[in-house]
Amino acid sequence: MYIITGATGHIGNNVTRFLVNKNQKVRVLVRKIDDSINDLPIDIKVGNIFDEDFLNEHILENDIVIHCAGYIDLLNKEKMQSFRTNYQGTKKIADLCLRKKNRFIYISSVDVIPKSKRGLVYEPISLTPKKMKTYYATSKAMATDYVLNQISNGLNALVLYPSAVIGVHDYKPSAAGKEILSVLNHKILFSLNGGYNFIDVKDVAKAIFIAANSSYRGHMILSGEDQTIKSLYRSIEKATTVPKLIIPLPTIIVRLAVFFSPKYSQMMITKIKENYHYSNQEMKKHLIPELTPFDQTIKESIEWLVKYYL
Numbered sequence: 001m002y003i004i005t006g007a008t009g010h011i012g013n014n015v016t017r018f019l020v021n022k023n024q025k026v027r028v029l030v031r032k033i034d035d036s037i038n039d040l041p042i043d044i045k046v047g048n049i050f051d052e053d054f055l056n057e058h059i060l061e062n063d064i065v066i067h068c069a070g071y072i073d074l075l076n077k078e079k080m081q082s083f084r085t086n087y088q089g090t091k092k093i094a095d096l097c098l099r100k101k102n103r104f105i106y107i108s109s110v111d112v113i114p115k116s117k118r119g120l121v122y123e124p125i126s127l128t129p130k131k132m133k134t135y136y137a138t139s140k141a142m143a144t145d146y147v148l149n150q151i152s153n154g155l156n157a158l159v160l161y162p163s164a165v166i167g168v169h170d171y172k173p174s175a176a177g178k179e180i181l182s183v184l185n186h187k188i189l190f191s192l193n194g195g196y197n198f199i200d201v202k203d204v205a206k207a208i209f210i211a212a213n214s215s216y217r218g219h220m221i222l223s224g225e226d227q228t229i230k231s232l233y234r235s236i237e238k239a240t241t242v243p244k245l246i247i248p249l250p251t252i253i254v255r256l257a258v259f260f261s262p263k264y265s266q267m268m269i270t271k272i273k274e275n276y277h278y279s280n281q282e283m284k285k286h287l288i289p290e291l292t293p294f295d296q297t298i299k300e301s302i303e304w305l306v307k308y309y310l
Helices: 010-021 052-058 079-100 135-152 175-184 201-212 229-240 251-258 266-273 281-286 294-309
Strands: 002-005 026-030 043-046 064-067 103-107 156-162 164-166 188-191 195-200 218-222 225-228 245-248
Touching: 002 010, 010 026, 010 201, 026 052, 052 079, 064 079, 064 201, 079 103, 079 135, 079 156, 103 135, 103 201, 135 156, 135 218, 156 201, 164 175, 164 201, 164 294, 175 229, 175 294, 188 229, 195 201, 195 229, 195 266, 195 294, 201 218, 218 281, 225 229, 229 245, 229 294, 251 266
Parallel strands: 002 026, 002 064, 026 043, 064 103, 103 156, 156 218, 164 195, 188 245
Antiparallel strands: 195 225
8 A cells, every 4th residue: 555645735646646547555644635636546534644643543564655745835934834744744754664664755855955056966965954044945854864864774765855846736736836827827027047957747756656666765866857947938938839028137136026025035036046957867777767858748737737727
């Protein structure tokens, strides 16, 4: 049995769908049911993933546990919720999996990896949670560090660090999904220097499935294709054949504008500006050698978002 936390999230529901399509038995542990999973033939357990009795009842020996649940605090305002969900929740599940000898796949984030200003970013030699600058990154780094330490104590686990995930079944929607919707709704766009590395959510789901059934322990980056903000906008323009006027802005102007916007934060600007060139050689060697072309990912993302939201 596959046990999935965070199954209503973007990665979680795509992993769930991938497993269902593979005719696997799936149990999801959720706080509530929503559109992302209510049409799937799965065993749904509604409860509190911080409750040890709830976890102990529904995670059995020999189950494969895929821990996708997390709290993404883009505005960097929710310290307690970030630490409770991302660190304390992960710690409880990791400890349980060590005790019951479960295979444990933890979905971390590239945001926890220390980065140089230039060059490729590889799997980290060590993590430094205290040096992280946001509640999200700090809490995820603490959780990741804990899981890696538990591996040395016998936990059968693999930590995966996805870059910016994009693609279908984006019900929340994710930050990437919101940005695509915003681009679709505007003819004039403002961009700044910087970008992200994007990976298709279906590739992430496939990688997680292969990882779950492998004996590989440790940690691994899941990354796809680098895109500047401008090239992302151009890809959306190409996919929709709707012309866009893209106006570049200096970073300082964007940072000033953020002070007057409840939708964006200085943290989001910082993430755009930092090194986003992630290595995926370990992923291609051990999990998935071929990735979905970015233009195809954008096309499928737009089609799904338009159908569901517009």
